[in-house]
Amino acid sequence: MIDILQWSTLAICALTAAARVPSAIRGENRSLFYIFALMTAAILLSIEAPYVAIDQALGGINLANLLLRFIIFAAIYFVGIRVTRGFGADSAHRLITGKAGMVVLLIISLVLVALFFMMDTVGSSAGLAAVSAKNERNFVLVEYYGAAGRAYPAYVSLVLLPAMVRAVRSRLPVLVRVAAALLAVGGVAIALTLLFPVVPPEWGAAEFVINYTAVLCYVLGLALIWAARVQNRKTSPAKRTYTEK
Numbered sequence: 001m002i003d004i005l006q007w008s009t010l011a012i013c014a015l016t017a018a019a020r021v022p023s024a025i026r027g028e029n030r031s032l033f034y035i036f037a038l039m040t041a042a043i044l045l046s047i048e049a050p051y052v053a054i055d056q057a058l059g060g061i062n063l064a065n066l067l068l069r070f071i072i073f074a075a076i077y078f079v080g081i082r083v084t085r086g087f088g089a090d091s092a093h094r095l096i097t098g099k100a101g102m103v104v105l106l107i108i109s110l111v112l113v114a115l116f117f118m119m120d121t122v123g124s125s126a127g128l129a130a131v132s133a134k135n136e137r138n139f140v141l142v143e144y145y146g147a148a149g150r151a152y153p154a155y156v157s158l159v160l161l162p163a164m165v166r167a168v169r170s171r172l173p174v175l176v177r178v179a180a181a182l183l184a185v186g187g188v189a190i191a192l193t194l195l196f197p198v199v200p201p202e203w204g205a206a207e208f209v210i211n212y213t214a215v216l217c218y219v220l221g222l223a224l225i226w227a228a229r230v231q232n233r234k235t236s237p238a239k240r241t242y243t244e245k
Contacts, residue, residue, distance in 0.1 A: 002208050007045050009212050013040040016223055030182055031082050032226060038075035039215060044069060046211075048126040055124040062121040064127055069112055069149040073105065076153045077192075079218060082159060083183060086225060088162035096156055109150045115145040150193045157187035157214075175231065179224035186217030 017036035024033035034111065045068040055064035077096065084093035095101055119141045124212050125131050132142040189210050194209055211243035 002205060005212050006043065008061050009215055010040065010043040010047065012216065013043055013219055016219055020226075029226070029229075032222060035075055035078045035082065035222060036219065038071055038078065039219060040155065042075060042218045043215065045071065046126070047201060047232045051126040059109065060122065060124050062116075062128060062131060063106055064124070065121075066113070066116050070109070072149070072154050075110070076156045077105070079222070081221065084159055084163065087167050087180070089160070092159045092163050095159045101155075102158075102204045104155055104195065105152055106156075108148055112145065112148040115141055115148060147194070150190075153190050154194050155192040160192075161187045173228055173231075175224050179221045179228065182217045182221035182224065186214045186221060189214035189217065193210040206222060 013036060017033060019041050020033040024030045038080075045054065045064055051064055051068075053063055054063055058064055064074035075108075079103075080096040081093070083089070084096060118126075118132055119131060119138050121128075121131055123130055128142050128145070133140045161184060164180045168177050168184060170177065172180075192210050193207075193214075199207060
């Protein structure tokens with residue numbers, strides 16, 4: 001089941017990114033293409049076979065996992081910019097791109113890198129499962145490292161959540177409200193990842209479901225915003241709206 005979820009999510013992300021290529025070449029909403037491409041790369045690095053192959057090429061010390069974390073940071077950052085601009089959430093935009101957001105990103109990034117290099121990371125292992133199993137010290141460090149990796153996406157998601165809730169309750173077009181609802185669900189799913197350290201080991205599959213639910217909701221939500229923009233252009237070609245920001 002997990003394999004099906006991983007590969008199907010990868011396929012959806014890759015197809016959505018590919019569909020955005022013509023528009024990106026024309027210079028239209030390139031941020032959406034960047035988001036879908038980054039999400040595709042993140043999902044690829046989350047699957048064991050490609051992860052191991054890529055990490056072996058990088059030296060076999062799980063640098064691919066650190067790369068994965070920063071790809072996720074970049075993707076969620078671009079999501080934050082795209083969504084706050086699209087929905088006119090100025091305060092949320094400042095919390096992500098302003099001084100506060102940059103300080104949060106810098107601190108979390110420094111902690112993440114420091115924790116990574118404090119571990120014995122030799123031996124490619126998707127999800128750092130083998131690294132965690134080496135000894136008690138590694139186990140604790142992997143837990144802290146994972147928490148740091150989830151912190152920034154959770155921060156951005158929680159910043160976006162109030163704007164998404166307002167959009168769902170508004171009188172915006174149905175497609176946009178559905179998109180906002182999906183983005184809100186994705187944000188809640190990402191926020192729930194902060195609870196992973198207290199999740200019982202036997203519930204491990206739930207972590208995969210929550211992670212991939214977040215990705216799918218964000219991808220589908222952004223795709224619906226794109227669809228709403230296309231629809232708006234067809235019905236009101238001279239009118240510029242939130243979908244074009």
